Amino acid sequence: MKLEAKNIYYKYDGGKEWVLENISLDVNAGEVVGLIGSSGRGKSTLGKIMAGQIKADKGEVLIDGVPVSRGIYCPVQLIYQHPELAVNPKWKLGKTLRETGQYDDGLRKEMGIREEFLNRWPNELSGGELQRICVMRVLKPQTRFIIADEISTMLDVITQSQIWDIVLDYAKKEHIGILAITHNEHLAQAICTRTVHLT
Numbered sequence: 001m002k003l004e005a006k007n008i009y010y011k012y013d014g015g016k017e018w019v020l021e022n023i024s025l026d027v028n029a030g031e032v033v034g035l036i037g038s039s040g041r042g043k044s045t046l047g048k049i050m051a052g053q054i055k056a057d058k059g060e061v062l063i064d065g066v067p068v069s070r071g072i073y074c075p076v077q078l079i080y081q082h083p084e085l086a087v088n089p090k091w092k093l094g095k096t097l098r099e100t101g102q103y104d105d106g107l108r109k110e111m112g113i114r115e116e117f118l119n120r121w122p123n124e125l126s127g128g129e130l131q132r133i134c135v136m137r138v139l140k141p142q143t144r145f146i147i148a149d150e151i152s153t154m155l156d157v158i159t160q161s162q163i164w165d166i167v168l169d170y171a172k173k174e175h176i177g178i179l180a181i182t183h184n185e186h187l188a189q190a191i192c193t194r195t196v197h198l199t
């Protein structure tokens, strides 16, 4: 399986210049591709386009040559840098975790998500605790590709590596492709099978 962004152009409303101009990128199942580039270069924008959250002005996003259908559950799932913006503040976290079907309770424990967290509101967790919920909710059988946008910036180094180990194990087992957006060269070297620079 291959996720492809082909000849993507994008400009924000009112913007005069292209944020993304003729950008192409692909991720194969089982690969961990690092997306590197200077701040403001458009990495997060490209991630959102590839996950179907915003639509490119020109160009296509394909899985095995077919436009990605968002349907009920998009097979390309985005994990944001800011988990507090990614969850419904009016839902207790158990509901957020179950939104796309039952979750694996063993995985919950491995992720360090305590049972009591599930009965709390998002503002009752720390940023790092909330990010674990956001990571775990995409580890579902329907997910074929994960776009991880600076997912570990709010975690301490040990937790960062624990969470990445779980995600990478899961991706390997399920043959999921990952696009990891990061500024952290050490992390990219440690986890990526190849890197792409947005120049």
Ligand SMILES: Nc1ncnc2c1ncn2[C@@H]1O[C@H](COP(=O)(O)OP(=O)(O)OP(=O)(O)O)[C@@H](O)[C@H]1O
Residues within 6 Å of the ligand: 012, 013, 019, 037, 038, 039, 040, 041, 042, 043, 044, 045, 046
């Ligand atoms: N909602 C928005 N409306 C208008 N402009 C935006 C919006 N979001 C981002 N931009 C602009 O688009 C450009 C690309 O932003 P983007 O967040 O994709 O870059 P990035 O490479 O991910 O940056 P960083 O590494 O700092 O996270 C920036 O100039 C940013 O100011």
